[in-house]
Amino acid sequence: MAFFIAFVFFAVAAFVSSLFLIFHPKTIPASLGMVGVMVSLSGVFALLHFPFLSFIQVILYAGAVIVMAVYLVMSQGFEERGKEAAISQAFFSYALSVIFLFLYSKVILRSSFAPLEKAEESLGSLGELGMELIANYLVPFEILSVILVAAMVGAVVLSKRSAE
Amino acid sequence: MNIAPYLLLAGFLFSLGLIGALTRRSAILVFLSVELMLNSGNLVFLAFARALQDTGGAVMVLFILALSAAEAAVGTAIIVAFIRKRGTAEIDAANLMRW
Numbered sequence: 001m002a003f004f005i006a007f008v009f010f011a012v013a014a015f016v017s018s019l020f021l022i023f024h025p026k027t028i029p030a031s032l033g034m035v036g037v038m039v040s041l042s043g044v045f046a047l048l049h050f051p052f053l054s055f056i057q058v059i060l061y062a063g064a065v066i067v068m069a070v071y072l073v074m075s076q077g078f079e080e081r082g083k084e085a086a087i088s089q090a091f092f093s094y095a096l097s098v099i100f101l102f103l104y105s106k107v108i109l110r111s112s113f114a115p116l117e118k119a120e121e122s123l124g125s126l127g128e129l130g131m132e133l134i135a136n137y138l139v140p141f142e143i144l145s146v147i148l149v150a151a152m153v154g155a156v157v158l159s160k161r162s163a164e
Numbered sequence: 165m166n167i168a169p170y171l172l173l174a175g176f177l178f179s180l181g182l183i184g185a186l187t188r189r190s191a192i193l194v195f196l197s198v199e200l201m202l203n204s205g206n207l208v209f210l211a212f213a214r215a216l217q218d219t220g221g222a223v224m225v226l227f228i229l230a231l232s233a234a235e236a237a238v239g240t241a242i243i244v245a246f247i248r249k250r251g252t253a254e255i256d257a258a259n260l261m262r263w
Contacts, residue, residue: 004165011173018177018200022184027192034196037177041203044170048214050222053229060229065199065236069192072240076247093186097179104175113166116215123214124222132219133226144230151234158241161248 007047013040027073031066038062050124170211177204191246191253195239202232 013036020033038061045054122128133141177200184197206225213221243253250257 004169007165007169011169014173015176015180018180018184021193021196021200022180022188027190030188030193031196034200037200038203041177041207044173044207045210048170048210050210050214050225053210053222053225056226056229060233061199061203064233065196068236068240069196072192072243072253076244076253090187093183096186097182100182101175101179104178105172108168108171108175113168113215115166117217119214120217123217123219128219129222129226132223136220137223137227140227144227148230148234151238155237155241158238159244 003047007044010040010043010047014044028070031069031073034069035062035066038066048124049119052124052126052129167211167215171208174204174207174211177201177207189254189256191243191255191258194255195236195243199232199236202228 017033017036017040021030021037022033024030024033038057042054042057042062045051045057181197181200181204184200185194188194188197206228209221209225209228213219213225246258247253
């Protein structure tokens with residue numbers, strides 16, 4: 001029961017702050033809405049018995065990604081100029097997401113899930129995660145390191161001023 | 165409690181992120197909305213990992229987190245280059261390949 005109350009709290013927090021992200025006319029408060037979503041999602045991750053991932057979620061999203069977005073706004077001095085999306089565009093996107101949400105929740109509500117058993121002690125622990133990473137997912141792990149290097153080089157090259 | 169509420173929350177966040185990505189004007193907020201959609205995917209992965217008592221889903225989430233960090237770096241660089249070229253970060257200014 002306590003779990004369910006905590007879940008409802010985090011879910012409502014995530015929902016409200018994502019409304020901030022989508023509808024607030026200014027860029028910085030909208031990014032702060034994103035911080036709220038990430039923090040409450042990390043709470044949900046902790047409820048799912050993945051403490052390490054919830055920790056990483058806060059550091060990576062509420063820390064790094066949002067700092068980059070806010071840096072962009074502050075350094076470039078850019079602000080959305082209050083121009084709304086065209087009506088047809090907005091209607092299309094709302095219709096698309098309502099259709100998606102309708103079909104998705106229909107599938108979820110129709111299928112029956114077993115009640116959650118008590119989580120194993122090792123589930124989601126850092127040691128278990130590392131063992132899984134090395135034992136079963138070694139090649140994706142190595143590919144990921146190459147991707148990170150490529151992203152780093154790409155970011156430096158892209159943001160360098162060209163010598164014209 | 166089963167995992168259906170978690171999945172429903174993920175669906176809500178995904179569709180909100182979709183609305184944001186399609187209606188926001190500034191490239192930065194479009195980027196953040198896409199991150200929101202990615203994260204709802206993470207939530208589904210973790211819910212099923214918890215239900216099946218399998219750490220594999222958590223490893224997937226770790227990969228997705230690392231990829232989105234790389235994406236954030238490259239995205240920031242692209243937006244900076246775009247602002248230099250066009251003088252604005254409005255997504256409408258990116259109309260070179262418009263149909």
